[in-house]
Amino acid sequence: xxxxxxxxxxxxxxxxxxxxxxxxxxxxxxxxxxxxxxxxxxxxxxxxxxxxxxxxxxxxxxxxxxxxxxxxxxxxxxxxxxxxxxxxxxxxxxxxxxxxxxxxxxxxxxxxxxxxxxxxxxxxxxxxxxxxxxxxxxxxxxxxxxxxxxxxxxxxxxxxxxxxxxxxxxxxxxxxxxxxxxxxxxxxxxxxxxxxxxxxxxxxxxxxxxxxxxxxxxxxxxxxxxxxxxxxxxxxxxxxxxxxxxxxxxxxxxxxxxxxxxxxxxxxxxxxxxxxxxxxxxxxxxxxxxxxxxxxxxxxxxxxxxxxxxxxxxxxxxxxxxxxxxxxxxxxxxxxxxxxxxxxxxxxxxxxxxxxxxxxxxxxxxxxxxxxxxxxxxxxxxxxxxxxxxxxxxxxx
Ligand code: PMT
Numbered sequence: 001x002x003x004x005x006x007x008x009x010x011x012x013x014x015x016x017x018x019x020x021x022x023x024x025x026x027x028x029x030x031x032x033x034x035x036x037x038x039x040x041x042x043x044x045x046x047x048x049x050x051x052x053x054x055x056x057x058x059x060x061x062x063x064x065x066x067x068x069x070x071x072x073x074x075x076x077x078x079x080x081x082x083x084x085x086x087x088x089x090x091x092x093x094x095x096x097x098x099x100x101x102x103x104x105x106x107x108x109x110x111x112x113x114x115x116x117x118x119x120x121x122x123x124x125x126x127x128x129x130x131x132x133x134x135x136x137x138x139x140x141x142x143x144x145x146x147x148x149x150x151x152x153x154x155x156x157x158x159x160x161x162x163x164x165x166x167x168x169x170x171x172x173x174x175x176x177x178x179x180x181x182x183x184x185x186x187x188x189x190x191x192x193x194x195x196x197x198x199x200x201x202x203x204x205x206x207x208x209x210x211x212x213x214x215x216x217x218x219x220x221x222x223x224x225x226x227x228x229x230x231x232x233x234x235x236x237x238x239x240x241x242x243x244x245x246x247x248x249x250x251x252x253x254x255x256x257x258x259x260x261x262x263x264x265x266x267x268x269x270x271x272x273x274x275x276x277x278x279x280x281x282x283x284x285x286x287x288x289x290x291x292x293x294x295x296x297x298x299x300x301x302x303x304x305x306x307x308x309x310x311x312x313x314x315x316x317x318x319x320x321x322x323x324x325x326x327x328x329x330x331x332x333x334x335x336x337x338x339x340x341x342x343x344x345x346x347x348x349x350x351x352x353x354x355x356x357x358x359x360x361x362x363x364x365x366x367x368x369x370x371x372x373x374x375x376x377x378x379x380x381x382x383x384x385x386x387x388x389x390x391x392x393x394x395x396x397x
Pocket of ligand 1: 306307
């Protein structure tokens with residue numbers, strides 16, 4: 001979580017500097033304390049005042065600006081930073097950092113810090129793919145910097161190529177992941193499923209349900225931010241991809257089963273958040289079914305029950321989406337599917353279940369008392385579930 005984390009946001013002089021304003025704003029909205037350091041070149045592109053207004057903190061642009069008597073600016077910034085994020089990072093600043101040059105406030109701060117450093121290179125394609133830049137990026141990676149690869153697309157010059165600043169949501173995700181590297185799930189592998197499976201009727205139609213993927217994505221993000229290596233197996237959703245996790249895209253229950261079996265060969269926990277169809281059409285028509293005179297009858301057969309069928313010595317967490325007899329139905333699934341935990345999800349309660357930002361759940365455990373949680377954000381629900389997974393993993397050592 002970003003709340004109260006001190007993020008030193010370094011901005012160097014690339015045209016994508018204007019996008020750093022959005023990043024600063026979003027970080028502040030998440031509760032982070034953002035301290036902006038700009039190179040002289042960056043100040044030629046965006047006014048420091050923009051960042052001061054967005055962060056509520058003075059913006060440092062000059063090595064020799066008067067600082068409080070007790071503080072040497074670059075050293076105090078370097079010390080207080082929980083993380084330094086350089087967005088955008090130009091070829092020039094990357095080269096300077098790789099060579100250990102400290103000739104301005106940003107490079108001095110970088111050299112003086114023990115905090116983790118994330119950089120998001122953004123520049124013209126030819127500069128990005130130039131072996132000098134790539135060598136310097138490799139050097140920084142080898143020294144422990146986290147480098148977010150530049151995205152492909154339209155560049156300021158009008159040409160198409162690698163060099164675009166990645167989406168701000170991706171940069172936020174990587175910052176959160178880097179901050180959480182030493183969390184309670186560090187070194188653990190977690191597999192999460194999300195979304196509603198799609199069972200094809202013909203090439204253009206399918207049977208599905210109302211899952212938006214939000215609950216599963218929240219679990220994947222929370223596990224990532226607690227240090228886990230996460231595999232997210234997801235159906236198509238309208239959500240932004242989760243940065244920093246291994247994403248496997250599938251559609252049907254059968255495909256999800258195959259992906260889960262493969263991903264759980266080496267895992268510490270499986271969290272099946274996805275709403276998996278219980279039935280699928282017996283056959284899928286090869287061509288689009290034409291409208292006839294009468295109705296259409298579909299024969300449905302059972303899908304594989306992934307949670308019951310997947311084998312291995314990892315912690316198994318299921319969700320039970322219920323509209324009645326919540327606890328007794330969930331309890332039956334807990335024992336019937338051989339789970340360690342089941343999250344009983346009242347999908348008929350207001351603000352809970354499919355598509356909502358919040359959820360109302362009771363966590364039932366194979367061993368231990370049920371936890372009836374109030375309505376809370378899906379991220380908060382995810383954290384509560386992971387608290388339990390983390391405890392079980394500690395007990396397994
Ligand atoms: O995606 P959102 O819009 O955020 O909504 C979240 C959610 C409501 C989908 C989620 O919180 C939830 O309740 N997920 C479980 C939905 C579900 O399929 O419940 P179930 O009671 O039918 O299945 C019980 C468990 O068995 C689930 O963990 C399910 O993933 C698993 N299952 C079900 C069928 C099947 N063939 N194989 C399975 O493994």
